Amino acid sequence: MTDDTVELVHRLLAASLDAWHVDGRVEREADHITITAGEHSLLIARGAPPFRWTVTLAGRERGVTSIAGLLRTVRRVVDPDHQASRLRIAPSPLVPS
């Protein structure tokens, strides 16, 4: 995983807190990203395969396999009242263009 990707994830997490209206800070350290929001402090680092990322909260570490999973995990902690929607694909086609 490149440094560029870590920087992109850092930027995404900062934009996510803003989009979710969560007060907090996202800081990038040498080998991890820290999110501080309310009473929570999450440490996000690169993971070993099959996980791409690890999220550590209160000393407990869990692995996630994608950015989608990372965002889901972070939001459950910092915005527990959020009710996620699931993408639905309409059975009807688009009008042929």
Next chain:
Amino acid sequence: MIPVTVLTGFLGSGKTTLLGKLLKSPAFARTAVIINEFGEVGLDHDLIETGDESFITLQTGCLCCTIRGDLVLTLADVLRRRDEGTVTPFDRVVIETSGLADPAPILHAVMSDDALAERLTLSGVVTTVDAVNGAATLARQPESIKQVAVADRLVLTKTDLVDETPAALSDRLAALNPSAPVLPASFGDIDPARLFDARIWDPSGKLAPAEEPHEHHAEHDRNRHDERITCFALIREQPIPAVALTLFLEVLAEHCGADLLRLKGIVAIAESPERPAVIHGVQHMFHAPAFLERWPSEDRRSRLVLIARDLPCAFAEALLDAIEAEVRETQSSR
């Protein structure tokens, strides 16, 4: 497939006048119209004359609030009557919403029913805006903002009453939905082809550059006026891997859901760069991508237009960037 057009617009914005004119046009023959009126007693259907080959069905109550299921039943019923030969074998359906309706649940109802999907397809949303009162209505009525935000075509009505479109209204429409062409109509006069033969993705539509929520110069009660709705575009020069696009839409739906009022776009898919994918979604519901035979213009960039409430452009940009990078890394490591 029979195309379904949703005609919406705030109370008094000229929907019924427009529809009445259209139904007298030979080019608009063989149309089934479903009119929804708010209140116990409907009137609009009595105000419209149709040609011999079109007909009107009336519903009362607000489509978006209470009788969405009734809309599905009504659509199924008109299809059944068409099959039985008890009504004209119509070629299109127009649903005229009440002026107070939030169009998103209506679009969901049309898009999501399995049985209807075999025969009907959503062809677009046409929204009427009153050239005289439109700016004030948009400032006061959150429903009117959503009606404009989801439109594929905006029809500016009552243009005979103004010398030119008020700048405040033009600016507001451009900020809320820059990709929808604004078509003037006086006394409902407009070429039907410009409205109802419109494709959901019109490559001639304008695209806003990615932008932060636009500024508002007056003091407003933001919640009441719902000025948290913004429109922006994500543009990519390089084709996007199909799985990255799928993940992007899934994460947007998961985290933004009801606040994602409309997303439409034309996308260069890395696996199929010569055949762009057209995507279209309302809130968390999307059509499967439709692949065009060829690019409609020289512009081969991916362009996604999002209209959303409380969704910063920076989040969508960062999300697509990060997911693209992750997918490319995964693919290159194989």
